[in-house]
Amino acid sequence: xxxxxxxxxxxxxxxxxxxxxxxxxxxxxxxxxxxxxxxxxxxxxxxxxxxxxxxxxxxxxxxxxxxxxxxxxxxxxxxxxxxxxxxxxxxxxxxxxxxxxxxxxxxxxxxxxxxxxxxxxxxxxxxxxxxxxxxxxxxxxxxxxxxxxxxxxxxxxxxxxxxxxxxxxxxxxxxxxxxxxxxxxxxxxxxxxxxxxxxxxxxxxxxxxxxxxxxxxxxxxxxxxxxxxxxxxxxxxxxxxxxxxxxxxxxxxxxxxxxxxxxxxxxxxxxxxxxxxxxxxxxxxxxxxxxxxxxxxxxxxxxxxxxxxxxxxxxxxxxxxxxxxxxxxxxxxxxxxxxxxxxxxxxxxxxxxxxxxxxxxxxxxxxxxxxxxxxxxxxxxxxxxxx
Numbered sequence: 001x002x003x004x005x006x007x008x009x010x011x012x013x014x015x016x017x018x019x020x021x022x023x024x025x026x027x028x029x030x031x032x033x034x035x036x037x038x039x040x041x042x043x044x045x046x047x048x049x050x051x052x053x054x055x056x057x058x059x060x061x062x063x064x065x066x067x068x069x070x071x072x073x074x075x076x077x078x079x080x081x082x083x084x085x086x087x088x089x090x091x092x093x094x095x096x097x098x099x100x101x102x103x104x105x106x107x108x109x110x111x112x113x114x115x116x117x118x119x120x121x122x123x124x125x126x127x128x129x130x131x132x133x134x135x136x137x138x139x140x141x142x143x144x145x146x147x148x149x150x151x152x153x154x155x156x157x158x159x160x161x162x163x164x165x166x167x168x169x170x171x172x173x174x175x176x177x178x179x180x181x182x183x184x185x186x187x188x189x190x191x192x193x194x195x196x197x198x199x200x201x202x203x204x205x206x207x208x209x210x211x212x213x214x215x216x217x218x219x220x221x222x223x224x225x226x227x228x229x230x231x232x233x234x235x236x237x238x239x240x241x242x243x244x245x246x247x248x249x250x251x252x253x254x255x256x257x258x259x260x261x262x263x264x265x266x267x268x269x270x271x272x273x274x275x276x277x278x279x280x281x282x283x284x285x286x287x288x289x290x291x292x293x294x295x296x297x298x299x300x301x302x303x304x305x306x307x308x309x310x311x312x313x314x315x316x317x318x319x320x321x322x323x324x325x326x327x328x329x330x331x332x333x334x335x336x337x338x339x340x341x342x343x344x345x346x347x348x349x350x351x352x353x354x355x356x357x358x359x360x361x362x363x364x365x366x367x368x369x370x371x372x373x374x375x376x377x378x379x380x381x382x383x384x385x386x387x
Contacts, residue, residue, distance in 0.1 A: 042079075042142055042185075042328070043129060045072040046107075046121040053115045060116035066094055069104070072122040073097055076129065079184045080140040082289055082296075090136050100128050130297075141292040142328030143359045145186040146224025148250070148287070149217065152190075153203045156233040162203035163193045169231045172276035176284060184288045185295075189221050196220070206230075207247070214251050224362070225252025227287060231279070233272070241266040244279050248286065260286055295355065302331050302348045305356070307367075307376045309343040317343050319378055323363040329356055345376075 050068045054060035077089045092100075102123040109118040133140045154161045154169035161167045174190050191197050200220070201213040207230045214226045230247040243266065249259040264279040266272075311317050320343075324330055329350045337344035349356050357367040364379040 042144060043076065043102075043124045043126045044121065045075050045079075045124070048072045048075070048120045048122065049118070050120070051115070051117045055114065057111045057113055057116060060114060061111065061118075064116045064118055065104075065120075068118070068120045069094075069097055069101060069122065072104075072120070073100065073124065076122075076124055077133075080129075080133070080142065080292075081138055082292055083285055085138045088136070088138060090132065100124050100132070139296045141185060141295040142297060143185065143291075143295040143362055145291050146362050147187045147189045147222065148252075149221050149223035149226045150188050150190050151201070151206045151217075151226060151228045153207050153228060153230045154233070155231065160203045160207075162201075162206060163198050168273060168276055169229070172273070172280045173229070175277065176280045184284075186288050186291045188227070188284070188287075189223055191217065191221060209249065209251060211251065218252070225250055227251075229283065231276070236265055239265075241268075241270075242272055242275055244275055246279060246283060248283055250287070250290070258290075260290070262286070295359065297329065297350055302350055303352075305347045305349065305353070305374055306336070307345045307347050307374045309345065309376050311341060311343055313340075316378070320365065320376065323365050323378070327359050327363050327365075329359045347376075 048068045048071050050064040050071070052060045052064040052067060054063055073092070074089070078086055081089065102125050104120055104122045107119040107121055109116070111117070130140075150173055151162065152167070152170045152173045154167050161169075170190070170193075173188075177188060177190055197217065197220075200217045201210065205213050206228045209228070214228075218224070218226050227248065227250045230249075232245045232247075234243055234245065235241070236243045244264045246262050246264070247259055248262070260283075262279075262283065264275060264282070266275045270278075309317065309320055311320075324333065331348040331350065333348065334346040335343070336346055351359075353367075360367050360376070361379075366375075366377050366379050368375055
């Protein structure tokens with residue numbers, strides 16, 4: 001009797017296991033449609049402000065919307081392309097431009113009998129914009145970097161400042177952040193400068209590239225890399241005007257450490273604040289260009305890479321699949337094999353494996369090769385690892 005009971009229990013367990021496996025496979029199949037990166041947020045442009053006066057409120061609104069559409073599109077193209085190509089960006093007619101707009105939203109508006117003021121947001125058709133840039137022969141990038149932590153170290157009159165006040169160099173970077181100067185592919189974060197920041201790293205440690213301390217403060221702000229902007233203020237011996245020499249270094253895992261050196265000289269009528277603000281705008285564009293250069297979308301044939309994704313359940317695959325949706329260089333994925341502990345894919349992508357790995361890293365996905373097989377998995381966050 002006990003033996004029969006044991007056999008029934010074994011059969012029940014086996015049946016439950018089969019049912020679980022079938023349910024898992026069915027749900028996995030339903031959730032494993034082809035993944036195609038559309039990067040929708042990247043093609044959204046917000047905070048487009050227009051102010052137009054015409055002979056009537058209706059005409060002012062029509063002109064304002066046309067102006068806003070043009071401004072938003074220009075901002076989008078500059079976000080995607082290198083500075084060297086900005087003079088080559090296409091100028092479209094209003095009809096051509098309207099065809100590229102998916103939709104727009106009026107966030108705020110005010111009107112009088114002859115004036116129209118509005119703040120608008122636009123969404124553009126990603127595939128149409130890509131096709132336009134390819135047709136013009138203009139290279140572009142779509143991979144957004146993880147947030148980058150900016151540490152502005154200011155050197156003037158023998159003093160070296162990071163957290164001390166006043167630090168006009170730090171104020172200039174803060175103003176740029178408020179004005180959305182850095183709202184491109186490389187979002188920048190300015191640290192609060194509280195007691196924890198002061199304890200973590202000082203000015204000298206920042207410019208010397210103290211990696212343990214740089215990594216610690218990056219983790220605190222959930223940043224991928226750290227950029228140290230060492231600005232040295234001097235007086236130009238030739239014209240007696242202030243000049244700023246900047247050593248801009250990006251530390252982190254996404255890119256190899258490299259330093260850009262740039263000098264900025266005051267223009268007649270400028271004060272030091274004007275000089276620092278102008279330097280920040282140009283340096284922000286330089287950081288963006290460096291990132292875009294390493295992530296340019298390469299036109300040509302799509303490559304295929306067979307990949308194994310280790311999973312411990314349905315939730316693991318759903319998270320990986322959702323993150324793949326935001327990786328621009330990934331064109332699509334084909335499901336090859338479903339198992340309780342593994343999903344196998346054929347991943348179609350543009351570029352090479354190194355660029356693919358960098359793009360996946362920004363989505364917190366790790367790609368590695370082992371014994372001739374490629375693997376893909378979620379990156380373990382610091383907080384998860386400590387639990």
